[in-house]
Amino acid sequence: MFHFELRPEVKKQLKNPDLFVKGQEKMYWGIILAMSAVVIMLILMFKDPEKVLHPVWLMFFGLGLAGWGEVQKYRAK
Numbered sequence: 099m100f101h102f103e104l105r106p107e108v109k110k111q112l113k114n115p116d117l118f119v120k121g122q123e124k125m126y127w128g129i130i131l132a133m134s135a136v137v138i139m140l141i142l143m144f145k146d147p148e149k150v151l152h153p154v155w156l157m158f159f160g161l162g163l164a165g166w167g168e169v170q171k172y173r174a175k
Contacts, residue, residue: 100126102122113175114174116174117171118170121166121167125171127167128163128164128165131156131160131163132161133160134156135156
């Protein structure tokens with residue numbers, strides 16, 4: 099879904115530009131997952147308040163994925 103293209107001057111500064119792009123993609127997917135969990139929690143808050151904390155595992159998974167993407171970006175620099 100996401101396609102990142104680095105500028106040539108940025109590619110020259112990085113040790114591994116491909117790993118940087120993969121880390122950027124993982125970071126974006128992690129943020130999307132975490133924010134979708136927040137939206138699900140908001141919907142559940144009005145629909146069924148007892149189950150509002152059920153999608154918290156999805157939020158932690160998304161934040162973990164975004165963190166792993168940041169680690170990959172750091173390694174690529």
